[in-house]
Amino acid sequence: MPLIVQKYGGTSVGSADRIKHVARRVARGHKEGNQLVVVVSAMSGETNRLLALAREVQQRPDPRELDVMVSTGEQVTIALLSMALMDLGVKARSYTGSQVKILTDNAYTKARIVSIDEERMRRDLDAGYVVVVAGFQGVDEAGNITTLGRGGSDTTGVALAAALKADECQIYTDVDGVYTTDPRIVPTARRLDTITFEEMLEMASLGSKVLQIRSVEFAGKYRVKLRVLSSFEEEGTGTLITFQENEKMEAATISGIAFTRDEAKITILGVPDRPGIAYQILGPVGDANIDVDMIVQNVGQDGLTDFSFTVNRNDYQHTLDILKPVIAHIKAREVQGGDKIAKVSVVGVGMRSHAGIASTAFRTLAEEGINIQMISTSEIKISIVIDEKYMELAVRVLHKAFGLDQPAS
């Protein structure tokens, strides 16, 4: 009997009616002969309501207590979904993260899963129950409630699928799969039937919000078969995230165009070109818990070089403040930056074996007069930083240049 883990997000369980809708879907899957573990998020809006309440009481809410509080959101949903299932005549039982012992470290509000005790779930599944588990939450060794941080419900789903060795982990969301790019920007964007794990990782890290990147990493590590589906459409098989490239039926070179507006760039000009300089610049930034994304350093001239990197836009001012003393210390000429940038990325495992992808991308942008500010590449993507105002245009022309609006061959 196939064992499927399904995960439904906050919008999918946002009201009593939507919960009943999800219950009907789960009941159908159960009737078709699957063993089902269902992971749910808090009803949409609930987590924000609780956060606001916490802030009314304590300006910077204590992380331990915040987790005690916000974890109630999912606890309400698991009970409601179980009731809705029983109302349809399906045996169901709910569990909090603590009850199925989703053991985490004790990093409140951003805990990491250590292990899951699957025995209790297995027993219920064998007894014909649908098991409903609260996403986003766990428990540390001392019995304290923890949460995995926002979006952690996807991770719960994948982790349960890994622990139970499920045949598939289905993530139900408000889109019906992964697209070649955002259809709001390129109406001809196509849904992909399959995408490789690595491509998905790039797409997720580049702002394609279909899946949390952490859950994709987790799926990769434990080789969990992930599928993204719409919780609102009855039909459709969504997008399957595969591990073997030969599982991928579409032979396209490029899978999609991802983009993000979330970054800001910082360039330090006239940096003395000597060993250790990158560490001297980025060490203090990392110490402040600021994630650095792209890093570009070109070959120096006359003993000087320019050093650029991008950070999350929210960290832009803070990063500049941190760098001020650093600049003086390393005797660099000056620091420049900008937060009106966008990063557009061409993603595809196919580019490994195809020359000319990069030049096609650069030519396409040049033809539209779009200036390239930074470039960084990996085996399966090319990321290009441009002026924010050209973002939509760049996405459209690249989407067309790589034939993504054509049906897959």
Add this chain to the structure above:
Amino acid sequence: MPLIVQKYGGTSVGSADRIKHVARRVARGHKEGNQLVVVVSAMSGETNRLLALAREVQQRPDPRELDVMVSTGEQVTIALLSMALMDLGVKARSYTGSQVKILTDNAYTKARIVSIDEERMRRDLDAGYVVVVAGFQGVDEAGNITTLGRGGSDTTGVALAAALKADECQIYTDVDGVYTTDPRIVPTARRLDTITFEEMLEMASLGSKVLQIRSVEFAGKYRVKLRVLSSFEEEGTGTLITFQENEKMEAATISGIAFTRDEAKITILGVPDRPGIAYQILGPVGDANIDVDMIVQNVGQDGLTDFSFTVNRNDYQHTLDILKPVIAHIKAREVQGGDKIAKVSVVGVGMRSHAGIASTAFRTLAEEGINIQMISTSEIKISIVIDEKYMELAVRVLHKAFGLDQPAS
């Protein structure tokens, strides 16, 4: 160092501001050198909101899932109060019923406490923490979440006080103590400084809603010193519920006048006066889980007797339906009843040693032309059933007749 358990109800923690107010009060007690365990209810309105949501999904919500759901109400409050305490610089830590292992049986929605593991709380108290515990909830042996039923937070408070051998259990509520009767009916009603446990039990069972009767019983069993206080007034020592009559400073004969409108009476006329007849009548009623309160049977004449009892008004019709076949079977003449009754009770341990209490009560009512329908007495109370419309009048004249409007000597 004195160890005090404090319990704050839903109204006392009904908003962020009220929670901060409670926190200030707790902080003061902590600063004064007390070890404090604080039990809180769900914010007022929250439990009803959750119940309504559950009923939207399942007409008769599954009890196990209902407990998973409604227990989140207190879980939110413990986190908020802990945060508010930390905001005042007081070390605080919250625990759900499951975390401090308030072990109960598995009677969902009305579980009974079996034991409490006080070790973790003790460790925190010794380390200078205020321990904040969710009322109303526990966990069964299999790790399922249970609730104690409505008003169960008082019971949690008393049970924790018993387990920790606390010096006092303080129940903070929206009244500032126990009164000689309801001040809304008799404006001259006085607050009692002390009341005996037995009197409190009678007052509680008779509709004086200051404390849940279950928590009073629990306090009696484990000899927990209970004090009722107002959470809204800064000063005042409330009413202490004592165990030794000699602890009671007031020498009054009568402590108070209790009353309830919640009952209905049923009389079976012409019942064959033979052994076992009371069981034949009340057996089926009890089997239907209907609680019987007063039972009156007079000496029979000509082999026949009349048999009366009272039930909760909500059970009135159901009880009549149950009795129909019984009446036929035992060959009684007929069944009568009425739900427009009130029960007024004179309560006081003093009456044990004072003759004439009953006759004073009967004379007082007679002088007002109030007809007495049923009487039942115990060592410390006299309960009288009268027409509902005379209830307020009866309470007023009895309150005056026993000198309850006079300051305690």
